[in-house]
Amino acid sequence: xxxxxxxxxxxxxxxxxxxxxxxxxxxxxxxxxxxxxxxxxxxxxxxxxxxxxxxxxxxxxxxxxxxxxxxxxxxxxxxxxxxxxxxxxxxxxxxxxxxxxxxxxxxxxxxxxxxxxxxxxxxxxxxxxxxxxxxxxxxxxxxxx
Amino acid sequence: xxxxxxxxxxxxxxxxxxxxxxxxxxxxxxxxxxxxxxxxxxxxxxxxxxxxxxxxxxxxxxxxxxxxxxxxxxxxxxxxxxxxxxxxxxxxxxxxxxxxxxxxxxxxxxxxxxxxxxxxxxxxxxxxxxxxxxxxxxxxxxxxxxxxxxxxxxxxxxxxxxxxxxxxxxxxxxxxxxxxxxxxxxxxxxxxxxxxxxxxxxxxxxxxxxxxxxxxxxxxxxxxxxxxxxxxxxxxxxxxxxxxxxxxxxxxxxxxxxxxxxxxx
Numbered sequence: 441x442x443x444x445x446x447x448x449x450x451x452x453x454x455x456x457x458x459x460x461x462x463x464x465x466x467x468x469x470x471x472x473x474x475x476x477x478x479x480x481x482x483x484x485x486x487x488x489x490x491x492x493x494x495x496x497x498x499x500x501x502x503x504x505x506x507x508x509x510x511x512x513x514x515x516x517x518x519x520x521x522x523x524x525x526x527x528x529x530x531x532x533x534x535x536x537x538x539x540x541x542x543x544x545x546x547x548x549x550x551x552x553x554x555x556x557x558x559x560x561x562x563x564x565x566x567x568x569x570x571x572x573x574x575x576x577x578x579x580x581x582x583x584x585x
Numbered sequence: 586x587x588x589x590x591x592x593x594x595x596x597x598x599x600x601x602x603x604x605x606x607x608x609x610x611x612x613x614x615x616x617x618x619x620x621x622x623x624x625x626x627x628x629x630x631x632x633x634x635x636x637x638x639x640x641x642x643x644x645x646x647x648x649x650x651x652x653x654x655x656x657x658x659x660x661x662x663x664x665x666x667x668x669x670x671x672x673x674x675x676x677x678x679x680x681x682x683x684x685x686x687x688x689x690x691x692x693x694x695x696x697x698x699x700x701x702x703x704x705x706x707x708x709x710x711x712x713x714x715x716x717x718x719x720x721x722x723x724x725x726x727x728x729x730x731x732x733x734x735x736x737x738x739x740x741x742x743x744x745x746x747x748x749x750x751x752x753x754x755x756x757x758x759x760x761x762x763x764x765x766x767x768x769x770x771x772x773x774x775x776x777x778x779x780x781x782x783x784x785x786x787x788x789x790x791x792x793x794x795x796x797x798x799x800x801x802x803x804x805x806x807x808x809x810x811x812x813x814x815x816x817x818x819x820x821x822x823x824x825x826x827x828x829x830x831x832x833x834x835x836x837x838x839x840x841x842x843x844x845x846x847x848x849x850x
Binding site: 474477478479480505506507508509510511512513529531533534535536538562563564566 | 634641642717720722723729733758763765766769773774776780
């Protein structure tokens with residue numbers, strides 16, 4: 441769903457995965473729209489109240505950011521027909537943020553982890569592009585030892 | 586083409602040499618004045634508006650499913666190579682320099698001065714902006730930037746962490762995110778796919794990305810890429826992924842020891 445503000449989702453780890461040791465954990469953000477403005481997605485765990493003003497610290501649940509390099513302006517969007525495989529190029533993408541230690545800490549407390557993504561948009565694009573973060577879902581990928 | 590390798594250097598090393606940017610400024614100035622397919626707007630327009638040939642992240646193929654490969658690194662290697670050849674046709678001493686955004690200078694001052702000072706010896710500095718054509722809704726004009734704070738650029742530790750990723754898919758995925766970060770940090774035209782390649786700093790940003798891939802290849806193997814990538818075509822360059830894996834076979838190399846990110850250990 442489009443989101444002007446933060447996106448929040450609860451991710452349930454398999455209880456056995458949460459208890460086990462794992463060598464790597466990645467937060468996967470699926471179906472991210474890349475056709476609008478560029479933005480940084482700030483990722484917080486177990487802090488659904490995070491905003492653009494939340495300090496980027498471990499205490500606030502900040503685990504890192506992913507970045508979307510948007511197409512920005514597109515002739516189709518402003519009344520000009522773009523030929524070719526344009527729609528295929530700007531299809532939704534997947535982003536992956538490695539966050540092993542943060543997931544390990546959160547999983548030690550509960551197999552249910554709240555993931556919050558706060559978008560920060562780029563400054564002064566050459567033409568107005570819509571600033572609405574669209575993504576389909578979030579998951580956590582665990583690579584066992 | 587001559588048989589010798591073209592040597593790409595860092596912007597910071599060139600800033601230490603009097604006249605270090607003369608050939609680059611001359612080549613960029615000449616290409617910016619050319620309006621046919623040897624010119625700036627043609628080559629920049631291959632990446633974004635109006636041709637949109639670039640590869641970023643995934644694409645959707647026939648049947649609307651996401652293609653299981655990402656040609657971001659090989660496509661941009663071929664693109665830079667062809668652009669460098671085109672620019673060298675205007676000045677044979679020109680070579681692409683890389684912008685090391687992890688360097689002490691960039692972390693304190695942002696975009697290098699050689700790409701921001703408006704005039705050099707009384708002439709317009711052709712590295713500050715490039716001509717952007719008229720785009721529906723946006724009049725033609727010189728590109729502009731709106732950079733963030735220098736401390737928000739990617740760091741040495743971020744880049745060094747990439748070399749621990751032995752799997753190409755993991756590596757390209759994470760390097761592309763750093764690439765995305767720098768585009769957004771530059772803001773303005775550089776910040777979006779449609780217009781970024783019209784800005785002269787674009788080529789040096791991508792030269793840094795290509796060099797990081799090269800250093801990763803030195804550690805992890807030139808042929809370290811999934812087999813099903815190797816025969817993929819890199820349109821419109823008439824090359825395959827396999828043909829761009831070894832930069833020396835492409836006729837260029839990267840200077841040693843003049844950048845923050847030098848080793849891969």
